[in-house]
Amino acid sequence: MENIDWANLSFGYMRTDYNIRCYYRDGKWGKLELCSEETINLHMAATSLHYGQEAFEGLKAFRGKDGKIRIFRPEANAERLQSTCRGILMPELPTETFIDAVKKVVKANERFIPPYESGASLYIRPLLIGTSAQVGVHPAREYLFVVFVTPVGPYFKGGFSTNPYVIIREFDRSAPLGTGIYKVGGNYAASLRANKMAHDLGYSCEFYLDAKEKKYIDECGAANFFGIKNNTYVTPLSTSILPSITNRSLMQLAEDMGMKVERRPVPEEELTTFEEAGACGTAAVISPIQRIDDLENKKSYVISKDGKPGPVCTKLYNKLRGIQYGDEPDTHGWVTVL
Numbered sequence: 013m014e015n016i017d018w019a020n021l022s023f024g025y026m027r028t029d030y031n032i033r034c035y036y037r038d039g040k041w042g043k044l045e046l047c048s049e050e051t052i053n054l055h056m057a058a059t060s061l062h063y064g065q066e067a068f069e070g071l072k073a074f075r076g077k078d079g080k081i082r083i084f085r086p087e088a089n090a091e092r093l094q095s096t097c098r099g100i101l102m103p104e105l106p107t108e109t110f111i112d113a114v115k116k117v118v119k120a121n122e123r124f125i126p127p128y129e130s131g132a133s134l135y136i137r138p139l140l141i142g143t144s145a146q147v148g149v150h151p152a153r154e155y156l157f158v159v160f161v162t163p164v165g166p167y168f169k170g171g172f173s174t175n176p177y178v179i180i181r182e183f184d185r186s187a188p189l190g191t192g193i194y195k196v197g198g199n200y201a202a203s204l205r206a207n208k209m210a211h212d213l214g215y216s217c218e219f220y221l222d223a224k225e226k227k228y229i230d231e232c233g234a235a236n237f238f239g240i241k242n243n244t245y246v247t248p249l250s251t252s253i254l255p256s257i258t259n260r261s262l263m264q265l266a267e268d269m270g271m272k273v274e275r276r277p278v279p280e281e282e283l284t285t286f287e288e289a290g291a292c293g294t295a296a297v298i299s300p301i302q303r304i305d306d307l308e309n310k311k312s313y314v315i316s317k318d319g320k321p322g323p324v325c326t327k328l329y330n331k332l333r334g335i336q337y338g339d340e341p342d343t344h345g346w347v348t349v350l
């Protein structure tokens with residue numbers, strides 16, 4: 013694209029040429045419609061505005077050295093969106109429709125997909141909202157599915173690096189049997205104060221313990237947690253964390269590398285035992301953790317003694333990025349080539 017400074021893109025919003033929309037009316041999904049309008053005409057009594065019938069997804073498309081465009085695991089996002097739909101009583105969008113929409117909107121905005129060399133990518137944001145008007149608390153009768161895209165910069169501008177995190181006990185992101193396992197905006201509204209608190213204290217992100225006992229590790233902001241020790245990849249099992257597709261992919265890659273994978277409750281004290289740890293998600297793939305502070309208990313769990321990403325995090329990061337950009341073989345069939 014003409015005037016885009018690819019290397020200095022932030023994780024923001026940039027207008028692109030098209031988005032794609034699909035309406036659910038009279039009990040069925042309609043046809044995909046390519047649209048160049050950025051705004052939505054929404055009834056003021058729509059259920060998404062009042063009662064949080066809103067779900068979203070996040071995935072990326074990458075331009076390879078070979079010029080091909082690769083979309084990472086869109087069927088996993090389609091399935092997670094269906095799970096979210098079941099969770100907040102919205103009609104499930106078929107996987108084929110989801111993937112078709114993602115491919116069409118990426119193709120239509122091809123000129124916004126950053127070049128391979130930039131390390132940037134095209135972020136894809138699907139959104140599903142209840143649109144029909146009502147004041148009583150019921151699921152809507154009508155829905156809108158939209159997918160827009162925006163180019164985003166490389167997460168690690170100064171190179172792959174570690175960050176400090178802080179345990180926040182003052183606020184919970186989600187209840188043990190709440191909506192934490194679904195990708196809904198309400199969880200984010202609930203996280204804003206904890207996130208601001210962490211930032212105000214000079215940390216890169218907030219770290220959540222389980223809401224019930226405040227004993228086990230849940231998530232780091234909008235990313236899953238994993239720790240590495242004794243050739244084992246350990247990640248929390250909990251009823252209130254979002255099932256990250258990046259985490260699922262890393263578990264597979266760790267296994268491929270001959271590591272053991274454990275998914276189980278991880279007590280806070282175990283943080284002293286990890287050789288490496290990271291926060292993982294679509295935005296950064298892995299954000300290695302420098303340390304985690306528990307201010308209330310006056311503890312600081314230093315994970316990276318030298319402040320640098322460890323060898324396992326680095327290897328996993330390079331491997332997953334390599335698959336996404338087409339530099340590494342896609343042995344698990346994760347990539348959809350446009």
Ligand SMILES: *Cc1c(COP(=O)(O)O)cnc(C)c1O
Nearest residue numbers: 234235236254256257258293294
């Ligand atoms: C989206 C999200 C993640 C990361 O999921 P990915 O599929 O890996 O991008 C982790 N935690 C929360 C709360 C999220 O919303």
